[in-house]
Each structure stands twice: as structure tokens, then as C-alpha cells.
Amino acid sequence: xxxxxNVLHDINSLLDSFIEPRHAxxxxxxxxxxxxxxxxxxxxxxxxxxxxxxxxxLENNILKVSYxxxxxxxxxxxxxxxxxxxxxxxAIKLPYKVDGDNAQASLKDGVLKVTLKKSPDALPKKIxxx
Amino acid sequence: xxxxxxxxxxxxxxxAADIYEEETKFVLKADLPGVSKEGLDVTVENxxxxxxxxxxxxLFIHTxxxxxxxxxxxxxxxxxxxxxxxxxxxxxxxxxxxTLELAKSEEVKPKKIxxxxxx
Numbered sequence: 001x002x003x004x005x006n007v008l009h010d011i012n013s014l015l016d017s018f019i020e021p022r023h024a025x026x027x028x029x030x031x032x033x034x035x036x037x038x039x040x041x042x043x044x045x046x047x048x049x050x051x052x053x054x055x056x057x058l059e060n061n062i063l064k065v066s067y068x069x070x071x072x073x074x075x076x077x078x079x080x081x082x083x084x085x086x087x088x089x090x091a092i093k094l095p096y097k098v099d100g101d102n103a104q105a106s107l108k109d110g111v112l113k114v115t116l117k118k119s120p121d122a123l124p125k126k127i128x129x130x
Numbered sequence: 131x132x133x134x135x136x137x138x139x140x141x142x143x144x145x146a147a148d149i150y151e152e153e154t155k156f157v158l159k160a161d162l163p164g165v166s167k168e169g170l171d172v173t174v175e176n177x178x179x180x181x182x183x184x185x186x187x188x189l190f191i192h193t194x195x196x197x198x199x200x201x202x203x204x205x206x207x208x209x210x211x212x213x214x215x216x217x218x219x220x221x222x223x224x225x226x227x228x229t230l231e232l233a234k235s236e237e238v239k240p241k242k243i244x245x246x247x248x249x
Binding site: 043045046047048049050076077078079080081082083084108109110111 | 146147148149150151152156159160161162163164165166186189225226227
């Protein structure tokens with residue numbers, strides 16, 4: 001709509017000014033993978049996500065997480081739009097077989113954390129000599 | 131973990147933000163995943179709006195040598211002008227998203243002008 005655009009254009013100059021440049025040095029990883037002593041922790045940044053927006057699947061040693069941030073339905077008069085409508089599907093091949101029955105996931109403050117433990121099958125076995 | 135405040139090192143990140151306008155206010159939304167209420171600080175001083183959000187140290191601190199150690203924190207500042215009533219800014223934090231509602235000052239609000247009839 002032409003009229004809306006004109007309004008935005010005016011307001012843009014009123015509210016906009018940046019004080020500091022972007023701190024571009026440290027980017028927070030969108031997916032953070034950590035393995036330690038038979039335990040795997042994977043963290044995903046999913047701001048605004050609700051539990052029902054997230055789908056986690058474990059198949060063999062592939063961890064697949066899909067997420068879709070629901071788009072805002074209302075037509076907002078944006079002055080600045082940087083946040084992206086988030087949607088991703090990411091599969092990670094795990095370094096070893098994990099115990100699917102004891103997999104855990106939690107969602108807090110826009111961070112999804114998946115904790116997986118090494119499967120007993122993947123642990124070293126001592127083989128007796130008969 | 132953080133016994134001496136001076137020793138804490140922060141790795142600052144600029145959070146993505148949206149700003150949109152409604153009839154009586156501006157709404158600012160910023161993505162701050164990993165920040166809880168305790169780690170959030172929003173200040174307005176001399177028409178400078180500053181957002182600082184410290185993430186939970188347990189969440190993102192990296193102890194392996196390949197990465198720099200430090201706590202991730204978000205920081206961003208906006209200059210606000212007379213169109214915003216700095217006394218009426220409200221903040222809420224949910225699911226890692228900060229929502230700031232900045233009320234427009236009376237002078238820029240759409241006004242209805244009453245028409246009086248002279249007898």
C-alpha cells in the first residue's frame with residue numbers, strides 16, 4: 001500500500017539512528033554440538049519457539065531437528081525487520097550409536113537442548129576366550 | 131563460577147531486532163535466546179535505550195581450547211527521540227524474545243479534534 005509506505009518512510013528517520021556498530025566478532029552458533037565422556041549435548045537457538053513448533057527425530061545415529069517459527073499473520077507496519085522467519089531442518093550424524101530410550105530434550109528461553117547418551121551397544125566389550 | 135566480577139569475559143553479539151508501529155506505540159522485538167529475566171537489563175538514559183542480555187553461563191561457555199572462552203551476551207542500543215514517551219516503556223521477555231512497548235508521546239498521537247458548535 002502506497003500510503004503505508006510513505007508513513008513508514010517518514011518515521012524511519014525519527015526512530016532509527018544506530019549508536020554502535022554491530023559487534024560482528026562473535027556470532028552465536030545456531031547449533032552447538034558438544035561431546036563429552038559418552039554424552040552428547042546439542043543446542044539449537046530457536047527464539048520464540050513453542051514446544052509444538054519443534055520436531056525431533058532420532059534414527060540410528062542421525063539426529064534430525066525440524067523447526068518452524070510461525071509467521072505473524074497480522075500486517076504490521078515495520079520500520080525495521082531483521083528477525084527472519086525461522087524455519088530449519090537439520091540432520092546431524094552422531095559419532096556413535098546412542099540410547100534412544102534415554103534421549104532427553106528441553107526448551108528454555110529460546111534454546112532447545114538435546115541430550116543423548118552413548119548406547120550400551122557402542123561401549124567397548126570384553127570378549128572372553130573359551 | 132563467577133567469583134570475581136572483573137574476571138568475567140563477555141563475548142558480545144548484536145541481536146536481530148524488529149520494530150513496528152501501532153497507533154499509540156512502537157513495538158520492538160529482539161531475539162535473545164539463552165537469556166532469562168535475571169540476565170536482562172534494559173535502560174533508558176538521555177534518550178538512549180540500551181538492551182543488554184547475558185546468556186546463562188552454563189549454556190554457551192566453551193571450555194575447549196579451539197574457541198575463545200567467555201560468556202555470550204547481547205548488546206544493542208537505540209537512540210530514541212521525542213516521539214516516544216520514555217516514562218512509558220514496558221518490557222517483557224518470553225521464549226528468548228524481548229518485547230518492548232514504547233508508547234508514543236502525546237504530541238505525536240493521532241488526535242481527534244472536537245468540533246464545537248456556536249449557538
